[in-house]
Amino acid sequence: MAGILIVAEHFDGVLRDVTQEMIGAATEVRDGLGGPLAVLIIGQDVDALASAANLEGVDEIVTIAQPDGHFDPALYEEAVCAVAEARQVRLVLIGHTAAGMAFGPAVAARLGSGFASDVFGLSVEGSKPIATRSGYGGKVSMDLAFPDKPVIVLTLRGATFKAPEAAGNASILPFAVDLDTVPGAGNHIDYLPAPPADVDIGKAEFILSVGRALGEDKNLPQFAGLAERLGATLGCSRPVADSGWLPKAHQVGQSGTIAGNCSLYLALGISGAVQHLAGMKHVDTIIAVNTDPEAPIFNVAHHGACVDIFELAEALEREFN
C-alpha cells in the first residue's frame, strides 16, 4: 500500500478546520503522489468526526478508539506510526498546531522520515513532494525536497489551504492499536478556559491592534485612547499580552482570538508573524503601519505605510479631534 495519511485534529468533539484544509492540500497532490488518501481519526466519538471528515477526495477514513479522548502526544505518535507502517504511507500530513507541534516531529524522528513543519505550499515534482515554508518572520521562502525518503511527515500551516466543500464517500476502516500501555503518556487533569474578559475580538468589526513596537505599558494609554476615539476595539499581538500590558483577551491570532467579524484591521507595529496572521489575514481591509518596509505584514495588508506608530498615533489623534 502507499498513499497519503492525514491526521485529523479535533477538540471537544469538533473537527478543527485545519483537518479539512489538509484534505484540500492532499487532494491537490494526490494525483502526483498516488493514493489512496486516508484520514486518521483518533478519539472518543470517532463516527461523528468521521462524517465531518468525509469530504470529496478522501478515500478512506481510518479510526482508532481512544477511550478518554484527550490529546496526548505519546498516544498520537504511537497510533500514527502504527497506521503509517501498516499502510506504508508515503506522506503523513499533520496540522502545525499546538498538538501537531507536540507529536509531528516525534513521528518524523521515530520513522526517520522526511520532515518539514509549518508548510504553506505543497507541490509535486516528478512524483515527489516539494514543501514550501518560510523563515525569518516570513521574509524568506524556501522549497524543500526529501530525497531518498520513503515516507515524509509534514505539518501544514492552518488557514492556508482550501478545504473541499463537497462531501465524499470514503469507507471507514477501524484500526486497532493498544493505547493503554504507551510509555510516556500523561494524565489529563483539566482544561482551563481563557479568562473572561470585557472585550470580544471575535465580534469586533473594527480592530486597532498594537504590536511589540509599543515598547512598554506606559505607551498603552495613547493607543487605548486612540482606539476609543476611532471607535475601534483594541487588539494586540502576542508579546503585548505576554508582557501583561493588555489582558490576553485582546490578543489576535492563533493562540489568541480570531478576528472573525472584523472588516477593518489597523495593525500598528506588528511584524506579521504567521501566528498573528492566522487571526486576521482574512479581514476585508487591512492597514499596516511598520517602520520596516520588509515586514511580512505588508504581504497581507491592503494598505501600508512606513512611519513611526507614535507619530502616527498623534497625527491620527489630531485628525479625529
Next chain:
Amino acid sequence: METRELFWEITSLGHTLFFVVAGAAMAVAAAGVAWHVYRYARARRSPVPVHPWRGFWRMVFDVFTQRTVHRRDRRAGHAHTPIMYGFLLLLAATSIITVEYDISEPFFGFTFWHGDFYLAFSLIADLAGLGLIVGVVYMMWRRWQVRPPKLAYRREYRGETETRPDARAWEWDDTLFLWALLLIGVTGFLQEGVRLAMDQPPWGPWSPVGWVLAQIFLGLGMDEAAAAAVRRANWWIHGIAALAFIAAIPWTKAKHIIAVLGSLSTRDALALRRLPKPALPRTAVAEDAEPEVGFGSIAEFSWKDLLNLDACTKCGRCHEACPATASGAPLSPRDLILDLRTHAARSAFKPGANAAALIGDVIEAETLWSCRSCGACMEICPVGIEHPPMIVQMRRQLVEDGAMEQQLRDTLDMIANRGNSFGESPRSRGGWTAALEFPVKDVRAEPAENLWFVGDYASYDPRNQDVSRTVARLFRAAGLDFGLLYESERTAGNDVRRVGEEGLFESLTEHNLTAMGEAKQFDAIVTTDPHSYNTIRNEYPDFGDVAPIRHYTSVLAELLESGRLTVVEPLGKRVTLHDPCHLGRLNGHYDEPRRVLELIGCELVDMPRCRDNSFCCGAGGGRIWIPDPVGKERPAENRMHEAASLGNLDTFVVCCPKDLTMFEDARKTSGHEGDFVVQDLAELVAEAIDLKSLDLKEVPALVDRITEAAATRIADTVADRLAERLAETVTERVLSELATRAPTLAAAPQPAPAEEPQEQTEATPTAGPWRAAPASAATLPPYEVPAKEGPRVLVAVKRVGELNPDFAIDEAGGTIADEHFEYELNEWDEAALEEALLLTEKLDAGEVVAVTIGPEDAEETLRRALAKGAHRGVRVWDESLRDADPVTVARVLAGVASQESPDIVLTGAQSADLGHGATGSALARILGLPHAAVVLGIEWDGADAMTVTRELEGGMRHQLSLPAPALLTVQTGGNTPRYATMRMIKQAKKKPIAVVDGAGVGLDQAGAVVRRLYEPPKSGRAAMIEGDAEAVAKAIADIIRDKRGEV
C-alpha cells in the same frame, strides 16, 4: 578702664550652674560631632579620589566670599552673608572672652579685654549682631511672606495635598533655626541696652545698637530696678539660648555650619563628568574581589555621600533648577537628598530596626529614573552636594535587579548586541557618508589627522545624518583631514553609564578604545556629540590611553577665526542658543558656539536660562530611551515656550544631536511651529559660508572610484555568467561526447550540478522500500560532566539571526551571508531558561545546564544564559551543522543529553529565525522522554511526576501530569525572563563551558534539503501610502471614514 563685668550679680551658685549648663551644651555638641564622625568612619570609602587640601582653599574662598550662596538668588545671598559673618564674629567674640576669662587670666594673670581692644571689640560685635538680626528678619519675611515655591515641602509634583510628617519636621527645623538666631541676637542687644542704661559708661556709643537701646529705655523712663530685673533675667535667657543653639548645631539645620566645611572641601572636580567605577568592598583583600554593584541600601553610601546629605540646607536651588521637577516628573533633587538624610539618620540610630528598603520605600524607582543627569542640581548647590552620582549608584542597583522599564531594557540589549541604540545593523553605521560627494577616510585603513567619533544619533537618525553630512562638508571645505571608524565604532557609553549599566559601559569603552588603538595614526578626536565628548574626554582615560578630543563647535570657531572657512555673507539672523548640558555645564564650553554665532553674523539673544543654568532638553541620562508620559509637559516643550517668549526669533540653535531630535519634536508638539526653526549650528555655518556653491568633489578620486566599482561589478557578473556558460557547454559537450562514444553510459546519472544536492528523477514513484529508520542520538566525544547534586535541568538555547533590512539572498548558493544577520538569544529559549531557573530556585537544589549548538560566536549567547543563572554551559559545533535541519539538531542535542542524564529537558517552543517548532519534540522522541509542547507553566517538586500547563489555540489551556524525567517546549508569556547585566555576563566568564568539537552525526538522517531559497513574491502586497506621519494619518482617516460610510 573700658571693659565690662562678665558675671554681673551672678551668685557663685549661678556661676557654677552656668558652667554646668555650658559644659553640658558643649558635650552635647561634641557628642553630635563625634556621632557624625563615627558614622562617616564606618561608612564605605569614597569611590572617587578626595583631595581635601586642594579643596580646602576653594572652600575657604567660597565660604568667605559667599560665592555659592549668592548664585541665582542674590537676595538670599545678601541676607545669608550678614547672618554668617554675624554668627562667626559673635562666636569669635564669645571665644575671645572665654579665652581671657577661663584661660589667660586664671592661669597667666594676663588680661586684654579692655581699653582700645575692648572698644573695637564692642563695635564689631554690635555690627555683627545687627547684621545677623537684619539677615534673619529678611529670611523670615522671605520664608513666610514671599514664600518662594522652592521652599515649600509639599510634593505637588507627586500630587500630595498634605505635607508629609517628615516634611513638617523639616518646617519646624527651619522655623526654630530662624527664631533661635533671632532670639539670641535680640536678647543680646537687650542685655547690652539695660547694661548701658544702668552703667552709662562714657564709651557707651562704641556699642551703637546697645547705646541707642539704652537711650530709648532711659527715655521711656526705665528705672534702675526695672533695668536690673531685666538684666538679671535676660542674662539667663540669652545665655541659655546661645548654649542651646551650640548644643543643637550637629543635630539640626545648623549642622550645615560644620558639614559645609567638609562637603565643600571634598567636592569632586569631575563629579558627574566622570562617574566612579564600582568600588571594591571595604574588606576586599584579594585582587580579583568582585566590586560592589551600586547602592542598594544606605549602608553602601560612602562617607562623602553621607557628609553631602548632612550639608543640605534645604535651600531649594536644586529643586528649582531640575528639569525633572519642572516638568512634573516624580523627582526633586532636594527631596531626594532630604529623604536619604532622614533615612540615613534613622538607620544609624537604630541599625537593623529600620526595615524600610532604600529603593522602593525611601526612594522610589521612578524617582531615580526621572533624572536626566544634566547636572543642574549639583552645579547650583551652594554646599557642594553631588546628587547625580548617588542617583546613578542607586540606578546601578536597579539595573542589577533588572528593575527597569521594558523599553530601556530592550535598548540596553540592543546596544549590547548591535553596538547602537537604534537596533540598526552596525555595518550601516557609516551609511550616512554614502550620499557625500567625496569619500570619507576609514581610519582603520589610512591615517588621518582627526578621528571623527560620530555617535549613535549623528550616525543613524535621519535628521541628524543631514547635519553629519553638513559637518563633513564643512570640514572638507576647510581642508580638515578626518576619518571615521565606521562599523568599528560603538555607542560611546556616556548614557549607558548614567543609566547604571556599568558593565555594558565598560565593554563599550573597551571596544572603542581597542578600535582606536588598532586604527591607523590620528592625532585628535572630534565629535558633534557632547555626550560622547564628555565620556571620551573624562571617563575613557580611566580605562586606557585616549587622544585629546574636541567638540565641533570649538573646531568650527577655530576654522572660522583662522580663515579656513570664510563667511560670504553675515546671516543677520536673530537666534538663541541652547547650551547642551554635557558641553556647557559639564565641560565649560559656553563660549565656543557663541563665538561661531558671532563670526557668522547672528544676533544672539540668550534665553533666561542659559549657560550654567541651561535647561536640559530631557534626553540625558538615558531618558531618551524611556518614553515620557504622554500628556505631561516635557522639558523640551517647556524650553520651547521659553525660547518663544524671546520674540521674533529666527532660529533656535542647537549643537547636540539629541537636542536636535528633542527640540524638533517639541517645537511641533508645543505649538511653536510657526515661531522659529530649530537648526544645528553647522547648518547656519554652511549657510554663512555658502557651502552649496563650493565644489567639494575630488574629481579624480571619484572617477577612480566609479571606474573601480564599475570594473568590479562587471568582472563579478561576467565571471559568474562565464562560469555558468562554461559549465553548461562543457557538460553538454561531455555528455554528447559520452553519448557518441559509449551509448550505454548516457543513461547514467548526470553529474550533479554544483548548486544543489538535487534528487534525481526516478522511474518508480516510491523512494526505495518503505522502512522506518528511527533517528538516533549523536555519539559525541565525552566531556567532563560533574556528578549530579540534585535535579539537573538541561535547557537548549539558540542564538537566532534577525535579517537586516537590506539583506540579500545568494540564490545560487541557497544561502544568506552571515553579514546580513544580527544575532540574539531566541526569545522562546529565554522563556525556557527562565522556567528552568525558576524550577531550581523553587526546589532550592539542582543545576541548570545550558546547551547550544553553534560556532564560537554563539558562546556569547551561552554566556548570557550563564549570566542569568545557568550553572554550566555546553557548546557543540561542527561546520557540517551550519544549516542543519531540526531532526539533525535534535540528534546532536540528544548526544549531549545522553551524557548529562537530565531530569528535565526544556527547549523553546520554536525559534524566532526558522520557526520550525520541531526540535524539542523530535529530541523527546530520540531520548524516549515523555513530553509536552507549547508549555506555559511547570509545577514540579522534584518527585516522579510534574504538572504541566500547555497552551491550546484560542487562549484555552490544558493541564496534565507527566512522569519525570520529561521534555517540555516552552511558550513565551508564562514567565518574565530576567535581565542579565553586562557585569553578570562578565562574571559568568568564570562559569565552565564545555566545548564539544564535532557533530557526532552526519546529515544522513536530515529531514529535508533546501532546494531553493528566495524572497517571497511581491505581488499582492499592500499599496504603500507615502509621506510623513501627517500624510499617512490623513490617508488612513480617509480609509476609515470611507469604511464607516459603508458599514
